[in-house]
Amino acid sequence: MFTADNMRYLLELSRTGRLADAAKRLGVDHTTVSRKITRLEKDTGTRLFDRGVSGWQLTEAGRRLVPHAEAVETAVLAALDETSSRGGLTGTVRIITPDGFGSFVLVPGLAAVRSEHPDLFTELVTSTTHDLLTGRDFDIAVTLERPSPRSVVVRKLAEYDLRLYASRHYLSEHDPITALEDLRHHTLIWYVDAFLDVEPLRILDALIPDFQAQIQTNNIAGHYQAVKHGVGIAPLPSYIGALDEDLVPILTDDFIAHRTYWLVVPRELTRLARVKAITEALYSIVDDNPELRGATG
Template sequence: MQKSMMSAGQMNWDDLKFFLEVARTRTASSAARRLGVDYTTVSRRIGALEKALGTLLFERSRASGFVLTTEGQHLLGYAEALESTLQTACEQVSGASLALSGHVRIGSTEGFGSYFVAPQLGGFQDIYPNIAIDLLPVPHFISLSRREADIAITLERPERGPYVCSRLCDYALKLYATPEYLQRHPPIRQVEDLGRHSFITYVDDLAFSPELLYLEGIVPNASSTLRSTSVVAQYQAALQGRALAILPCFLAGPDARLVEVLPDEVKVIRQFWLYYREDLRKLKRITLVADYLRACAERNRAFLLGDAGEMVIA
């Protein structure tokens, strides 16, 4: 494509919105769904932007989708900076009416998002009814750099990146079984007895964080009758009474169908980290959600550590 010089006035700035979504999703169809348009509109707008700039922004392939070229990578940084600046300017110029409205997308680990965050959000929406929440509880890593979420809750602190990050909470995992399982299988009086039992656990090579691989440290070479990438699936399987499972207390603790096994000997402590991009620090709706989640975690410190039976909901 022949390069051409152009002024800012010649560019259709709305095309940058399409460019950003394609860069983040890597497919025109996914970008179209997020933008509420059809595939051909996305393809046409990307083509128009490339023509206006006189350069290819994406390499297209069936295997990899839309992959940014060197020129596209350069534009991405500027486009994201413009997007963030515009969002901040709109909030500050429009005042509280806009600052307390809009969308916030939270990406969380599957169990914590489904069983702790989701029940807490009703209280937030009572206070801020014009802020819509998208909750993404998924058993994999959420990428903030690709704008998959505004706020992330993860097991590990990000090692690098322009993020505002804080430790959200500690939480405990304990060993659980159904009473029926314990009646049918050899007694468990000490940790050494666990070697005679089967476990429900993670698929080691597919675990999205090494923080999930705690069973080996408790029962080396443990026998596993079922492995799953989903902690919710592990929980549901444990309810069938066919094996033991190490589960988060916030998930299994309130369920009377499960009992703790060796609660003093088997207790794993992990952390959740909350973070968002530095360029969102000035967006009031982002900080409101982040502060609310921190307050919910603080109120439930004992519950998350398995020392209280019921969750406190604001």
């Protein structure tokens, strides 16, 4: 029998591409997922997935079913949200975000959210990788790369500037820097080359061709701490560097990179009250930061 419940299995497997991952998200074992998909294929009379070494991929028939599965999910989530939010917002909102924005902008701004919605929980996962949205295990995402809007709603959240910063102590102890070429004689700090797959952050090659950062770490907190303690020079978002009196922007006429943060919400979650509340809070946090330019700024 064709059931709405089996559509959940189609949706999760389409998002993860693997039985084990879909099973984990659904709270069942992988054989249950396989059985539900087989049942759905029998009910529809067509193959919905191609099974391969790279995972389970939707067929054309499967892709046509996805919007209907999402509509079912949206209706169920909206009903649950309506029931649970009568006495104030409850539940959990998971946000994934680049580490800089998450650690230096979002976390300090959560006090207002806690005050307004004391029964609402926030999970924050920070990462700066190209596959940040893989698996769709999020309610809201902030990304540096604009994703395809096929199954998500994408809006501009903010613009910011990357500038080169050094500590006052470092500048007092090292040769002066008057041109980009002078950086070859200084210590540069940036992401680990092997892990840097986010195109908007691949800037050092353009800055100084054929030059590699001598200090590499996979998170921006490490960049900031290294610069602050006089280890070297790093490109930092101005929302970090400009707010620290110990840091000085250098080569301001030669280097500035404008970057954009995108707000991403799965289409089926856009109507949820708790997701709307956190989305509004994100825009308020951006508006309150002097080094971020809001979507209309």
